[in-house]
Amino acid sequence: MDRPTLDELLEAVAEFLEREVLPALTDPRLRFQTLVALNALGIARRQVALGEDLEAEERRALTELLGEEGEVDALLTSLALRIRQGHAPPGTFAYLKAHVVRKLKVANPKYLERYP
Amino acid sequence: MKEVLEATLRDLLGPGEVVRLQRLPGGASKEAWAVDYRTGDALHPLFLRRAAGGVIYRGTLSLATEFRILKLAQAHAVRVPEPLAYLPDMEGREAFLMRRLEGESIGTRVVRRPEYAKAREQLPLAMAEELAKIHTIPLEKVSFLPAPEAHPWRTALETAYEDLDALEEPHPALEWGLRWLQDHPPRERPLVLVHGDFRVGNLLVDEEGLVAVLDWEFAHLGDPREDLAWPLVRAWRFGEDAKRLGGVGEVGPFLERYNALTGQDFGEKELFWWEVLGNVRWGLGALKQARRHLNGEERSVELAVLGRLAAEMEYEVLYLLESYG
Numbered sequence: 001m002d003r004p005t006l007d008e009l010l011e012a013v014a015e016f017l018e019r020e021v022l023p024a025l026t027d028p029r030l031r032f033q034t035l036v037a038l039n040a041l042g043i044a045r046r047q048v049a050l051g052e053d054l055e056a057e058e059r060r061a062l063t064e065l066l067g068e069e070g071e072v073d074a075l076l077t078s079l080a081l082r083i084r085q086g087h088a089p090p091g092t093f094a095y096l097k098a099h100v101v102r103k104l105k106v107a108n109p110k111y112l113e114r115y116p
Numbered sequence: 117m118k119e120v121l122e123a124t125l126r127d128l129l130g131p132g133e134v135v136r137l138q139r140l141p142g143g144a145s146k147e148a149w150a151v152d153y154r155t156g157d158a159l160h161p162l163f164l165r166r167a168a169g170g171v172i173y174r175g176t177l178s179l180a181t182e183f184r185i186l187k188l189a190q191a192h193a194v195r196v197p198e199p200l201a202y203l204p205d206m207e208g209r210e211a212f213l214m215r216r217l218e219g220e221s222i223g224t225r226v227v228r229r230p231e232y233a234k235a236r237e238q239l240p241l242a243m244a245e246e247l248a249k250i251h252t253i254p255l256e257k258v259s260f261l262p263a264p265e266a267h268p269w270r271t272a273l274e275t276a277y278e279d280l281d282a283l284e285e286p287h288p289a290l291e292w293g294l295r296w297l298q299d300h301p302p303r304e305r306p307l308v309l310v311h312g313d314f315r316v317g318n319l320l321v322d323e324e325g326l327v328a329v330l331d332w333e334f335a336h337l338g339d340p341r342e343d344l345a346w347p348l349v350r351a352w353r354f355g356e357d358a359k360r361l362g363g364v365g366e367v368g369p370f371l372e373r374y375n376a377l378t379g380q381d382f383g384e385k386e387l388f389w390w391e392v393l394g395n396v397r398w399g400l401g402a403l404k405q406a407r408r409h410l411n412g413e414e415r416s417v418e419l420a421v422l423g424r425l426a427a428e429m430e431y432e433v434l435y436l437l438e439s440y441g
Binding site: 029032033036037039040073076080083084086092096097100101103106107111112114 | 286288
């Protein structure tokens, strides 16, 4: 694919919103929604940068925890069911923390700094 | 709408004119309008809540019932905006009028801005006092509310599982939280009238302190600890994480004051179950909000992003359970 890359395109849109749109807005609701849109672009950019590695990590961790191979979504569904039935495999809690941390590395990495 | 309002207000406040009628942002299920009514030299700032065309959420009260509860709360000296009139047919939809009060209800501002420093000092005790008043309203006065079929904690868990299943997306961290809640049931307490969304973002505050308790649409008969623990949910601290009570103060003095006024004996530990539940619930709430965007019910980038931010609540649930040991 030609440049700009996916990340460079998202970066261009974010720059436009931040430098040109945001300063021109006086309506507080529109300002807030624009900041949220910038946040959404940030999530997308982190997913572009980290998504593949995190997905591979997720699959490895799930395979190890469940002793099953498969797509991440199917494995997560299987784990969710086992927890609900009270048959969570040993090591589930540690896995869950790492699993949620992986999601937060994309969604809001700063959130993790708020914990001791 | 102006004519209908003027006809109602003439009887209530005397002959006059509606000089402002402005739809306020927000409120997908209920519309909010600022109304100013002039009678001679007096200007009456009013607030109109009107049913919206859209979906009514499960557990949301009708405006008729919400108005009744507001009247009842006012009669028991709870600080609320004065309810003025219920209008069964405001151009085809139900609505009610109340007086509009001055103050701040945006949570992040209340917990951060220097002008509310004094208010923050007073809020923990004021919150306890208002909850004590709400929870001691005699039950026979709220016989119009449906009686729960099971103990509130059981109903809460069933509803949470239904919400989780409706997402059709695996959330093992929320499953873990729900499983823990099921395995550690709280002791059962007598029912009280519960506000249902008692947190700093639903309080009107000025520089002196608490002005009014807002947003009664989730009121129901339930467990008093549900209201006591809801402002402890981390998201409702608006970033002031160290102040466990709603980002404004400590839980101890709040609970002490509440116990002294109600004769209860709740300890901080006893709020833990409800705090975990609250975080699970808001995690599910965020995911449900994102679905409203995704299924086209209300397209909004703000709702969309909540689908990714639910992971914050999942992390908090795990953090709480880890600290419990």
